[in-house]
Amino acid sequence: MTCSLNGPMTVNELAVRLQVAPTTVSLLVGDLSRKGILERCEGEADRHRRIIGIAADQQPAITAWLAPGAAAWRKAPAP
Template sequence: MSRPTAHGPARSSDGDGDGGVDDTVRALLLLMPRMVGRVKKIPVPEALQSLALAPRHLSLLAYLLLDGPMTVNELAARLEVAPTTVSLLVGDLSRKGILERREDEADRRRRIIGIAADQQPAITSWLAPGAAAWRKALAPLTPDQRKLFVDTLLAYEAAVESEGQD
């Protein structure tokens, strides 16, 4: 029987304790639900509870929190969605008072999107701890290892999606 260790993937008791793919899958099958459960337990700040924010809103807010105000096209590129999708999200969050749009001083035709000043503390208290945890977990890794980690999560996401379409 395999058991996860504090320092790595599960080790098989059948002599195949070399950290093979199946051992790592077992460890991840235990770890992923715990991670999701912990994320779901992060309380939404009271100021934001009535706003019915969806995961797609969180990614947009996280980029604005970490990188500051930007244009719809910049957000679309980072979120890997169409600018029209971002425009809809921004419109929704602007109506709720979470985001504000201002004119770009360099090009008055463009709008810069940012978190509304009165919402900044609530959003920071909500999303910043997760970013700090990722920084702590990823800091010891080399840039190549961090890229491999993200690429592996993307491959997992794609595999789960393709399994669901069969």
């Protein structure tokens, strides 16, 4: 499991970062998990804590999809 920007996160961490309700993130994560895009695993310190990350086999496609936007954001503040 990997994530191109900030590594795997909990549903609550994703909700804060996306500024949406945790229930919304949980529903989206459920849908993307069923499609094999995201993976959920137990936290190392707390087995009840669920960590969400991009499925390893999906990482190249996600990176390619995000690359144009990331390049634009790197160029935007340049002189």
